[in-house]
Amino acid sequence: MKKQVIALLGGKRNGNTHNLLNHFQARLNQNGIDLKIIHLNEMDLQDCQGCENCVFGNGCAIKDDMPEITNLVEGAEGIIVASPVYNNNVSGKMKMFIDKTVKWAHSPTLTGKPYIGLSTTSSSGLDMTLKYLTIVGVNWGAHPIGNIWASKRTTNMKRNMKVLSRFISAIHQDPKYHRPTLNQVIQFQKKKVLAKTVFPNDLAHWEKNHWLDKAYYYEAKITPFNRVMGSFFHWMLLKILTKAMKNYTTEVGSKDYGKLVY
Template identity: 35%
Template sequence: MKKVIAISSSGRKKNTYKLIESTRQLLKDAEIELEIVHLADLNIRDCRGCDACILTDKCPVKDEVTDVLNRMQEADGLILTSPVYMAGVSGQLKRFIDRTCRWYHRPALVGKPILLMTTTAGGYAKDVLTYLNKVSTFWGCRSCGEIFRTVRSWDVGVTEKELEAFIQAIHQQRPWKPDMNQVITFQVQKALAFYALPRDQSYWKEHRWLDAVYYEGSQVAWYQKLVGQSFFKLLSRGMKNQKKTSKD
């Protein structure tokens, strides 16, 4: 049976948590097991901003984050959620995301299907989903839908149609087609791998991404390839000039 890890980031187990739970039977019917990781139940400390994870692949902060990250890497799919707090994600989730900084430089969840969810008593659901989408793109995930509920629809569970793309991606029944923003983000990360840190360059070379427009296994349209390649050349030119200036 396939397995999905859902990250619950509210301070309580109420509206967003219930929305996650509403997927359990539908996922089970599709032979997918759901495990919910409720961040408020875990010992998760703030990122120190020391860059150790980027420079050495090791984080000096000892808590339960490493275990969660390992389980996310082992899962067949992910559900990333947050209620809307002050027009943004919850503090619990931001603290957790900050601890994944290394995955921006060296993506560890490439091709992993991900479903995004939020609930709100007011507005800003789109803002939260946009941020979650950006983070999951940094991680290398495969976007499979966005779901939100407002005060008028809190009691409406996730529907089979809303889960369709996610389930099909987990069972590898749907092609992976990134959008233009994701292709451009990839080019930015690739440029940094080329010109910033040797550790990043080795990682990207090992995974054969340095000559790619996007990750292996994805279907990139011709115009996305053209824009992506042009954007990378522009970035490279700027980084080369900056590097040359800093040496002079």
């Protein structure tokens, strides 16, 4: 049975970003992978209202196509997040989708899934956009492989094919062979500490997955240096937040938590 990669597209059909995705479809198929492109511009996606019900309540209160999309992403073996550069960042539709994935950041469900950020531009803004897409992947708990990009000046195809090859290998690979970066390890430890202190609603998810005593979401090839630095970061941040939270014990989890007082 073929594995499936979900590509979230924040641009128009037949645009440069869409065409770049299609260019890789044959290569993926040759390696036992189906590519399904979700055209966000054609989905019913409504703006996040910032109600935080996804974090502190029972899920998003807005009824749109978001659950359909997230179910497909969660069931895939790999993820590509693709957007043209709009004003030095992703498109508005892509940002709308990302804004509504806060739960994935607090209680990651995409752990171990190979991830690629993809972008195209006619002029500038690639660096900022690709950096943001990488941050999104790490924040979701996915496993970023690298970025694919093209511009009016160069298609960058030689390097893109190398990234795609690594992506294909990672999809067919046991996650225990992944090599999380120091940033990935530190972000894992940060989320763990926040679940223990600031966001008690996340704690059940972390306990269920037995992550509270782990160095990372799953067994992986973590270098000794990254393992030590991750443990140190966890110890330091836990100490700082435990002390700080003593002043906010009655507010954590309440509707007034996080509101600024002037």
